[in-house]
Amino acid sequence: MKRNHYRRSLVASTLAAGLLLSACGSTNTSQSGNTGGQSAASTSQSSEIIIGTTNEPTSFERNVGGSSGISETTTRNVYEGLTSINEAGEVVNTLAQDITVSEDGLTYTFTLQPDVTFHDGTPLTSKDAAWSISEAISPESKSARASDLRVISDIATPDDQTLVLTLDHKSASLPFFLASVTVVKDGDKENTRDNGTGPYRLVEWVQGDHLTLEANPNYWGEAPKNDGVTFQFFADETAMNNALTTGAVDLVIQQESPDQLATFENNPEFVVTDGNSIKKWVWTFNNKQAPFDDVRVRQALYKAIDRDALLTAVWGDYGKVIGSMPPVSEPWYDESFAEIHAYDPDAAKKLLSEAGAEGLSIDVKYVAGSTQEIIVQQLKSNLADVGVTLNLVPIDDSTWYEDVYTNKDYQTTLMDHNNPRDVLWYANPDFYWQYDNPQVQELKEKSDEASSAEEQTEAIHEISRIIAEEAPSAWLFMAPQIRIAKAGVTGFSPDKNAEPFYVAEIVKAQ
Secondary structure, eight states: OBTTOOOOOTTHHHHHHHHTTTSSEEEOOOOOOOOOSOOOSSEESSOEEEEEESOOOSOOOSSOOSOHHHHHHHBTTTBOOSEEEOTTSOEEESSEEEEEEOTTSOEEEEEEOTTOBOTTSOBOOHHHHHHHHHHHTSTTOOOTTHHHHTTEEEEEEEETTEEEEEESSOOTTHHHHHTTOOOOOTTOOSOOSSOOOSSEEEEEEETTTEEEEEEOTTOSSSOOSSSEEEEEEOSSHHHHHHHHHTTSOSEEOOOSOSTTTHHHHTOTTEEEEEEOOOOEEEEEEOTTSTTTTSHHHHHHHHHTOOHHHHHHHHHTTBSEEOSSSOOTTSTTOOGGGGGTTOSOHHHHHHHHHHTTOTTOEEEEEEEOOHHHHHHHHHHHHHHHTTTOEEEEEEEOHHHHIIIIIITOOOSEEEEEEOOTTGGGGGGOTTSTTOOOOHHHHHHHHHHHTOSSHHHHHHHHHHHHHHHHHHOSEEEEEEOOEEEEEETTEEOOOSOOSSSOOOOTTOEEEO
16 A cells, blocks of 8 residues: 555445444345455466465454464464455354344344254254354453453353344344354364364364464365465565465565565566555554553653654555554544644653653563564664653563553554454453553433434544544554455455455366
């Protein structure tokens, strides 16, 4: 996404429509495959696709947050939910063939797809879906959507094909939230690798190297167009791109910088796509810790950052500066929010003085990586200009998940967020940034009880505005979604409007 040519998604209205999938009545939307990519005159439907990525799962635990690698590789491919988010960002029925909502919006009745089996041959029943949801909302669940799903007060299974959810109050976004719950066998607490219902079986995961999927011959839906997919993991982008140039991989699904694009852009042996993204780089404050419990300090630190210079340092002409959590593709995005705390070192110094917070020394915990290093060095330089010392604390993924996400043991942290509608997490005071604003929480409830897309969009837009003002985080920029494939590799979406990378339609020319 070249700067000033950022492609507005055409799905903004369908995102809003998806939020209101729960409107009174019945829905019957089948899961759609990918419509992106290019067409090829001759393709192989009996081949393995090798995909390069630097985003490896940290574990296969379900109902946890902080590891997009799990969703990227396995959701919709190996594991499925009652609903899912497709490439266009739409909520679609998946294991649910039909969803009926009571007139008062408090009872959801799900009819399951017929003849679905788990990979071990066990038939899917409503008890499996009920158990999976129960696990997602249990007190032990660390799912980022657990608080949203706890609107569910009762789960009933009147027969093997019917699931009934009763809610404490209306939740227009329930079908969206349920997309985060993968359905596994009733009672399966082990993190086994072959308990999904999806179009692929998980063959093996060699940590630090690769994850291999093979097509499921007994899949209930449309069969995959390839025999299998291997996600090849790389420690850095250079190694990944070298593998692409030598033919060791067929496709890389995300570039982290523009440094090596010239190698591929004018080369007929490769195709470079530049699509919509939901990846936001966010510098987040621990809002319960002093001095970040003072809104003036947070606003000052945000105003101290030259986001335009930062984005240029990381992405050159690509990407987009933002001022709140929603990405461009969501209907509550507002470009003007980026100006609320525009770069202003003098204003930053004044706010720090008013808060009695001159001469601060603060830590930033971040997962070590080339992009992260550029960002934290720029932050360090900008903050020094207003008298603030930023101490860099690089850590690995597992430590970040333990220290920051789970234990909330940090002052500030840098993280890229890749989830749709994650602005709603600011209504959860227990989320890792610990932002507690009753007005935002009330607006979240209002959005849940909305009777129209317009009403819901208005409420979430107001949430976005409030957090933009109060700066519980410093939203830096949106990264572009750049994929590179060998010529003839088709069937993948150029966009990323949800975490999963759906692979069942990818083929390569003979």
